[in-house]
Amino acid sequence: MRANPCKSEAVKAVPEITEYIKTRGGVVVPEDEHAECVIAIGGDGTTMRCLSAFSPRGIPCVGINAGHVGFLTVGDLEHWKEIVDRLLGDDFVLESRTGLCLVYRGVEYGPHVNDVVVQSARWPGKHSGTAWFRISIGGHDIVRSVQADGIIVAAPTGSTAYLLAAGGPIIEPTLGAVAIKTICANVQGSAPYVAGAGREIVITVLESSDENGTLCLDADGIPFEGVRVGEQIVIRKHDHPALLITFGTPEYWRVLGEKKRFARD
Numbered sequence: 001m002r003a004n005p006c007k008s009e010a011v012k013a014v015p016e017i018t019e020y021i022k023t024r025g026g027v028v029v030p031e032d033e034h035a036e037c038v039i040a041i042g043g044d045g046t047t048m049r050c051l052s053a054f055s056p057r058g059i060p061c062v063g064i065n066a067g068h069v070g071f072l073t074v075g076d077l078e079h080w081k082e083i084v085d086r087l088l089g090d091d092f093v094l095e096s097r098t099g100l101c102l103v104y105r106g107v108e109y110g111p112h113v114n115d116v117v118v119q120s121a122r123w124p125g126k127h128s129g130t131a132w133f134r135i136s137i138g139g140h141d142i143v144r145s146v147q148a149d150g151i152i153v154a155a156p157t158g159s160t161a162y163l164l165a166a167g168g169p170i171i172e173p174t175l176g177a178v179a180i181k182t183i184c185a186n187v188q189g190s191a192p193y194v195a196g197a198g199r200e201i202v203i204t205v206l207e208s209s210d211e212n213g214t215l216c217l218d219a220d221g222i223p224f225e226g227v228r229v230g231e232q233i234v235i236r237k238h239d240h241p242a243l244l245i246t247f248g249t250p251e252y253w254r255v256l257g258e259k260k261r262f263a264r265d
Contacts, residue, residue: 001028002050003066004042009077010066013041017080024088035059037087037245041077043067048220051099051113051242060094060243062087071160071255074247086247093248097173098155098197099238102219105231111238112219114158118203118227119150119183121216129209135180136202137195148185150215151203153178153235157242158220160256168192170256174249178235197237204232 001018003010017039018028029035040050040063047063054061063073064080074092075083086092099111120131133151135143154163156171159179164170168181169192176197182190195201205215205227214226217233227233246252 001039001041002031002046003040004046007042007066010041010046013064013066013077013080017041017084020081020084021088024084026088037062039064039084039087040073041066041080043070044072045221047072047244048113051244052111052220055099055111055243056240058243060245062092062245072157072244074245074251087245092245095174095244095246096241097157097244098176098178099240099242100153100155100178100219101236101238103234103236104217104224104227109219111240111242113155113242113244114220115152115154115162116217116219116233116235117150117152117162118205118215118217118233120208120210121214121226130184131205131210131215132207133182134202134204134206135193136204137180137193138199142193143182145206146182146185148182150183152181152183153201153203154181155197155242157244163192169194172249173252176237178237199236201235202232203235205229 003014021028038050038054038059038061040047040061050061064077065073066077099113101108101110102116130147132145132147152163156173156175159171163179163181166181166183168179171177177194178197179194181192208229214228217224217227
């Protein structure tokens, strides 16, 4: 079990949930031991970090929301007993979702379940320029040169986050696909692309007008050292899928309508 240390209500709930699981005949083990699942108490960020940490070990994660959105979670903290009862009763769906592998400067990272973003730096007090990118999918250049603030490469799970805000598509999370979208691009390169998860995506920074000379790179919100002109970032499907416990695809679409406020009377 892992709770967001910045959320007091999440931390407070850990001993209560632990004791309840034990009274129901379950066992709670340390994080370094193998478990049937990991309960992440917090928000989407907590759930994503657990997915990245435990999925390679074959341990699925279930999120309980103690945050604001909790789109990846199965329910709010006030209903934790109902959630635990469903887990102990095997009343859930185990989804194997596409995870992204980021290859940067010869090192592989991931699995990332949300997105990989490269974009112009935002330095306080300094001019923030645009950059020119080349985008390759499966070894073929689909955009040889596009001027934009940045590029988003999103897994299906992350398609409702930054990608959606930038005008990209919503992808059902069980699909094996990856979406690529420019951020504030010129007309030529503004269309979103959806590719099979098995395709390797290469983004090359051709030029930058940023005063600092580097671009920001992050994966699931985790920052990396700035990208310089001429460098490439490679994104492909990670060998280990993200193992997420949900209450089914129909529940995903219901929550999408409610959380994103698409469905209104």
